[in-house]
Amino acid sequence: MAFIDYYRLLELDKSASQADIKKAYRKLARKNHPDLNPNDKEAQLRFQQINEANEVLSDPEKRKKYDQYGKDWQHADAYEEAKKQQQTSGGRAYSQGGYGGTGFGGSQGGHSYSGNFDDDTFSDFFEEMFGGNARAQGSGRGRHFRGQDFNAELQLNLSDVYTSHKQTLTVNGKNIRLTIPAGVENGQTIKIKGHGGPGVQGGPKGDLFITFNIVNNTKFKREKENLFAAIDIDLYTAILGGEITVETFSGKVKLNVKAETQPGTKVKLKGKGFPKYKKDDQFGDLIITYNIQMPTNLSPREKELFKELQKLRS
Amino acid sequence: MNLEDLIPTDEIYIRYKVEHNFVRSLYESGLIEIVTIEKTQYVHNEEISEFERLWRLHYDLEINLEGLEAIEHLLRQVKKLQKQNRRLKNRLGLYE
Numbered sequence: 121m122a123f124i125d126y127y128r129l130l131e132l133d134k135s136a137s138q139a140d141i142k143k144a145y146r147k148l149a150r151k152n153h154p155d156l157n158p159n160d161k162e163a164q165l166r167f168q169q170i171n172e173a174n175e176v177l178s179d180p181e182k183r184k185k186y187d188q189y190g191k192d193w194q195h196a197d198a199y200e201e202a203k204k205q206q207q208t209s210g211g212r213a214y215s216q217g218g219y220g221g222t223g224f225g226g227s228q229g230g231h232s233y234s235g236n237f238d239d240d241t242f243s244d245f246f247e248e249m250f251g252g253n254a255r256a257q258g259s260g261r262g263r264h265f266r267g268q269d270f271n272a273e274l275q276l277n278l279s280d281v282y283t284s285h286k287q288t289l290t291v292n293g294k295n296i297r298l299t300i301p302a303g304v305e306n307g308q309t310i311k312i313k314g315h316g317g318p319g320v321q322g323g324p325k326g327d328l329f330i331t332f333n334i335v336n337n338t339k340f341k342r343e344k345e346n347l348f349a350a351i352d353i354d355l356y357t358a359i360l361g362g363e364i365t366v367e368t369f370s371g372k373v374k375l376n377v378k379a380e381t382q383p384g385t386k387v388k389l390k391g392k393g394f395p396k397y398k399k400d401d402q403f404g405d406l407i408i409t410y411n412i413q414m415p416t417n418l419s420p421r422e423k424e425l426f427k428e429l430q431k432l433r434s
Numbered sequence: 435m436n437l438e439d440l441i442p443t444d445e446i447y448i449r450y451k452v453e454h455n456f457v458r459s460l461y462e463s464g465l466i467e468i469v470t471i472e473k474t475q476y477v478h479n480e481e482i483s484e485f486e487r488l489w490r491l492h493y494d495l496e497i498n499l500e501g502l503e504a505i506e507h508l509l510r511q512v513k514k515l516q517k518q519n520r521r522l523k524n525r526l527g528l529y530e
Contacts (some may be wrong), residue, residue: 155491156505324482343524
């Protein structure tokens, strides 16, 4: 991630006092704290950046380095080294691109949050300055922290969630085999306890939250455990009645169409809908709406017969 | 209730470095449940993540107990609305 202007982030100018920084941090942290913004990834990211800014600016030593080197932070140690060499040898000019960033070392104080932060959301600056493990160190107050909660999204077809099935997920490089209960809904989130990040300083493991993105790959529409489908029937079956075959999730069923069925008539097939979540033996209903197909390209004889019918009705 | 699923409040005071009063106040406000078995008080481990959330809000953001109660109420509403929103979006799919 690119360089972040911590002052701008905390809405401060460079002359801000420690009290100003604390106040600005508190204000923005309250606004963006992940606990106060459930399911808001943007707020999580903002909170993380605010935390990071506070870690640096609230520490006078770190702030000094940040103020001095700004976006060239990664060369700070190397720069200092080069300056010393230059002073002793009285020679070479410093070349900015010629040194690798080694970081300043030091330990992190302040706050820690056990929410779901991806590794790459910390700025490079923070990473280099405090080392790769900075985010995992926990707070300087020596608290036990529950591990990070992980969030994952799983895309499944509607037909996949008609029955409970097992699936292996890879989360942060770890394979997790889980049972996906039948009837899970689009957008629904389930919690897999203890499959989040490891706890800090003996704290318990975090949880894994999986949000399902269900893609409807069927002709049915779904509302909770009920399914809806539109079925075309011909005019003559609608008028005279008859038998049709309807496809359901559990196979084909024969259905009697009543005589004089009107367009838009709905028929409920009990128990032929979707399974209820975590109640595999209970099913919703399939609601069928009849679309009556009008005959086209009538032959002269058919027209004649329709006219006869018309006369009979008038 | 299985004793293995319960965490003694004494352990919570030590582990989270919180005062007895804080846990007590959360209980009295109905924000967490405390179970008493043979004079020992426990919090169910299912409630620990909820407790930690309140603890973070209190200690990290300096939100007082009244604030925590208000936040809890509002968060419940947010979650309810998010759920409702999801349901409505799914229903909307019926007409698209």
